[in-house]
Amino acid sequence: MDFVAAVKTCILEKYINFQDRAPRSEYWWFALFNIGGAVLLGLIGITILQTLWSLALFLPGIAVSIRRLHDLDKSGWWLLLPLGTLILGGVIGALLMPIIGGIIYLAGVAILIYWFVQKGTDGANQFGPDPLA
DSSP states (O other), X not given: OOHHHHHHIIIIISTTOOSSOOOHHHHHHHHHHHHHHHHHHHHHTOHHHHHHHHHHHHHHHHHHHHHHHHHTTOOGGGGGHHHHHHHHHHHHHHHSOHHHHHHHXXXXXXXXXXXXXXXXXXXXXXXXXXXXX
16 A cells, blocks of 8 residues: 555545554554644644644544554454553552653553564454555
8 A cells, every 4th residue: 555545545434433453554654644734734834734733633543543453353452552551650659659651651652562563363363354455
């Protein structure tokens, strides 16, 4: 899947589709589009457009992330892993040392990034057919 096809799929065809599977290319091209647009609008200095951009792409970003986890045969609930590690890290950071809390949070983010760069399961899985087949 190329850049244009990925953006078209995420915005027009699967805007809030939390069901199917998304290959790596769809996820990463859409992430590039999302982050690149936000950075460009931030550099231009048009705050209201940057805010509208982020709001418009919030749900498609969550949807493609969940579909990416589905491609790995993992539940979409794993997307909440950084939130759990943020809470755990905040508690540990408040009780012990803040740096340890930050490391725990970053570990949760790193796990998700590691999963997102992995090849999806070959063939059909519990979330549907292979998107590359």
